[in-house]
Amino acid sequence: MAARKTTKKPNVSADELKKYYRDMLLVRRFEEKAGQLYGMGLIGGFCHLYIGQEAVVVGLEATAEDGDKRITTYRDHGHMLACGMDPDGVMAELTGREGGYSKGKGGSMHMFSREKDFYGGHGIVGANVPLGAGLALADQYKGNGRVTFTYFGDGAANQGQVYETFNMAALWKLPVVFVIENNQYAMGTSQKRSTSTPDIYTRGEAFGIPGEAVDGMDVLAVKEAGAKAVAHCRKGDGPYILEVKTYRYRGHSMSDPAKYRTREEVQKMRDEKDCIEHVRELLLEGKHATEEDLKAIDKEIKDVVNKSADFAKESAEPDVSELWTDIYVEA
Amino acid sequence: MPTEILMPALSPTMEEGTLAKWLVKEGDTVSSGDIMAEIETDKATMEFEAVDEGTIGKILIEEGTEGVKVNTPIAVLLEEGESADDIGEASSGGSASSAKEDAREDGGEDEDDGESRAASEPVAASPAAPVPQPDASPDWPEGTEMTKMTVREALNAAMAEEMRNDDTVFIMGEEVAEYQGAYKITQGLLDEFGNKRVIDTPITEHGFAGIGVGAAWGGLKPIVEFMTWNFAMQAIDQIINSAAKTNYMSGGQLGCSIVFRGPNGAAARVAAQHSQDYAAWYSHVPGLKVVQPYSAADAKGLLKSAIRDPNPVIFLENEILYGRSFEVPVLDDFTIPFGKARIARPGDDVTIVTFGIGMTYALEAADKLAEEGVNAEVIDLRTLRPLDYDTVLASVMKTNRCVTVEEGFPVASMGNHLSAVIMERAFDYLDAPVINCTGKDVPMPYAANLEKLALTSTKEVIEAVNKVTYR
Missing domain, CATH: 2.40.50.100 (RNA polymerase II/Efflux pump adaptor protein, barrel-sandwich hybrid domain)
Known part of the structure; x- marks a missing residue:
């Protein structure tokens, strides 16, 4: 584990570390399974895997309280699992079955859970940013002290509506944490080729929005920065930007051959910066867990994921009558 | 293994x-x-x-x-x-x-797969009522006291009443608060409700339309005013992809109770970028409700219904109509339901179907035609989605002739859609092809004489009626 700045003995409990390990592993194993089901033709269309970026959502969810909201783009499976949505319902939505979160009508990119305050799952790059600010506006209007995590990527950071939103969020002091998940590639275009500023969070300065860059491969660093951002918003000081530097191991979607970067580049990140390996080492070196303990967690996660895959295969396709439901809310 | x-x-x-x-x-x-x-x-x-x-x-x-x-x-x-x-x-x-x-390549041996394939084959047909059953009930009880009111006053009253009734209703848009509205529709609202509920936005349609949709998901009932609908093209992705589709994509979890409103269509001498009727555009989209009132009573009753509706409503007003006065019932709480057309003038010889400012041409034409002994039945659709097919069809089955009137472009217009439905459901009743009077297939010109030509007119409606009645 080279090039990581975290202290070897972080101020974090064994239980907390184990939870991060478990939560990140769940996302990774789930996504690997989703990739496999895609390969078998059980998942169709577009499918964007979160593998490599797990520390971002797990670190930020560790700072969320009940009633806080989250909204993201189409690379959304990790966010759903991290906020406690049922892996069965997520996987069944991927296979387009009635047991899915959207009854099979949304798919990979469009899933929601009112219960868990997860507001999607949005397929239009950048569109979820004003939507997230709107959720925050509703909370501010009600004066309930809640915060909205609005996730988007380095690619979306070049959309005009993001800056329209920065302006209004700053003007109205909306309680929204803008989380830029900078995985360095907007589909096949590297940040260098698409973005005029090396640190995207600095774009907030023009609007008076404070922000910082965070090592997104280190769940503890993400959590620490997230706690600071959330406290800022909850206090009523307005929005905050976290640019979380992360990396996706897989292609943009399942059908991306990823020729815009070298195999060595990906392998180097896996070998040196992997977020799960990091916590694994902290657990072992801090003697918080044995190899056997971790194997048991691995097994437990594997079972959860296999169960979700079984559920997603066995759940029926939506009834044909579903074609005509949910177009309108009945008055 | x-x-x-x-x-x-x-x-x-x-x-x-x-x-x-x-x-x-x-x-x-x-x-x-x-x-x-x-x-x-x-x-x-x-x-x-x-x-x-x-x-x-x-x-x-x-x-x-x-x-x-x-x-x-x-x-x-x-x-x-x-x-x-x-x-x-x-x-x-x-x-x-x-x-x-x-x-999935395992073919027929796989039981699961066989079932799923069979289930995906039949596509359920849209339910269609074969015999039209129009709702002819009056909009308000007979003998109700009436008062004169402009469309502007009616819209303003509708918002103020709903904001008094429901704390979650708020309005946002450009110049809605301190300026008192670019067209003065929001006059006085800031004074009564304060800047928390009457919010001036920067000129940033895409952004504030998205914020409005998010706020609706967060439990509020936003009224988003576009200074004109022309500017809402900047925001159309949020209106369609976010507001209209999310309830469906979420399996019914995320309805969006929001009203997008503002003046629509041609005003006067403002040329191509500021003169366009979006009725057909938005009516195309499942998940939206679309309203285009003509009278002040309809403007008030329909806007109150729109604010209460749990779905996204596109509310298309008209600048030229804002200052016109109409009779409005004096009632504490008066609403007009969606999907109910109004027979503005009964007649037996021909059906003229229209909405919004199209009513001006239709009523003028009907008056002149009456002098020549032709009794036109004029239908004001009022809401375009849901659309009151039954009232239109029942009328066409009675008159056997139909002319549609709107200011929008001719290709894929509301009139085109109505013609198709009439052909499917009342073909045997037609004595003549349906004629669509529309705006011309050109961007709106600035010059006064050309602008007049680009719009439809009373004269064109009369000519169309003469054609379908073979006069």
Whole structure:
């Protein structure tokens, strides 16, 4: 584990570390399974895997309280699992079955859970940013002290509506944490080729929005920065930007051959910066867990994921009558 | 039990591919994420990664093989403690990944697959009522006291009443608060409700439309004013992709109670970018409700219904009508339901269907035609989605002739849609083809004489009626 700045003995409990390990592993194993089901033709269309970026959502969810909201783009499976949505319902939505979160009508990119305050799952790059600010506006209007995590990527950071939103969020002091998940590639275009500023969070300065860059491969660093951002918003000081530097191991979607970067580049990140390996080492070196303990967690996660895959295969396709439901809310 | 590794589908359309290169050989151990092979799909050469840990027991398909069908076993993976001798077991079924029984290429043998295919075949037809049953009930009780009111005053009153009734209703838009509204529709609202509920936005339609939709999901009932609908094209992605579709995409979890409103259509001498009727555009979209009132009573009753509706409502006003006065009932709480057209003038000889400012031409034409002994029935649709087909069809079945009137462009217009429905459901009742009076198929010109020509007119409506009545 080279090039990581975290202290070897972080101020974090064994239980907390184990939870991060478990939560990140769940996302990774789930996504690997989703990739496999895609390969078998059980998942169709577009499918964007979160593998490599797990520390971002797990670190930020560790700072969320009940009633806080989250909204993201189409690379959304990790966010759903991290906020406690049922892996069965997520996987069944991927296979387009009635047991899915959207009854099979949304798919990979469009899933929601009112219960868990997860507001999607949005397929239009950048569109979820004003939507997230709107959720925050509703909370501010009600004066309930809640915060909205609005996730988007380095690619979306070049959309005009993001800056329209920065302006209004700053003007109205909306309680929204803008989380830029900078995985360095907007589909096949590297940040260098698409973005005029090396640190995207600095774009907030023009609007008076404070922000910082965070090592997104280190769940503890993400959590620490997230706690600071959330406290800022909850206090009523307005929005905050976290640019979380992360990396996706897989292609943009399942059908991306990823020729815009070298195999060595990906392998180097896996070998040196992997977020799960990091916590694994902290657990072992801090003697918080044995190899056997971790194997048991691995097994437990594997079972959860296999169960979700079984559920997603066995759940029926939506009834044909579903074609005509949910177009309108009945008055 | 050994696990079969199957030829993967690596794009939404891939059915077969070339196994270009193996990057592992028999006896190699692999773990999750290791690249095992390069596969050429219909689009690109892709790397194929291992999902499970194990040892490559046997390679079943040699590299360079073309046309390998998706889900064909290409190798066998051994788990800890297994040897190549166990391989027979894998091919005889029941592999650990249970891949084979779920693969879609397995055809009829697979029970699950057979069921799913059968279920996906029939597409349920949209329910259609064969006999039109128009709702002819009056909009308010007979003998109700009436008062004169402009459309502007009616819209303002509707918002103020609903804001008094429901704390979650608020309005946002450009110049709605301190300026008192670019067209003075929001006059006085800031004074009564304060700047928390009457919010001036920057000039940033895309952004504030999205914020409005998010606020609706967060439990509020926003009224988003566009200074004109022309500017809402900047925001149309949020209106359609976010507001209209999300309830469906969420399986009914995320309804969006929001009103988008503002002046629509041609005003006077403002040329192409500021003169366009969006009625047909928004009526095209499932998930939206679309309203275009003509009278002040309808403006008030329909806007109150729109604010209460749990769905996104497109409320299309007209600048020229803002200052016109109409009779409005004096009632504490008066609403007009969606999907109910109004017969503005009864008649037997021809049906003129219109909405919004189209009513001006239709009523003028009907007056002049009456002088010549032709009794036109004028229908004001009021709401375009849901659309009151029954009132239109019942009228056409009575008059046997129909003319539609609107200011929008002719291609894919509301009139086109009505003509198609009338043809499908009342073909045998028609004595003449339906004629659509619309704006001309040109961007709106600035010059006064050309602008007049670009719009439809009373004269054109009369000519159309003369044609369908063979006069």
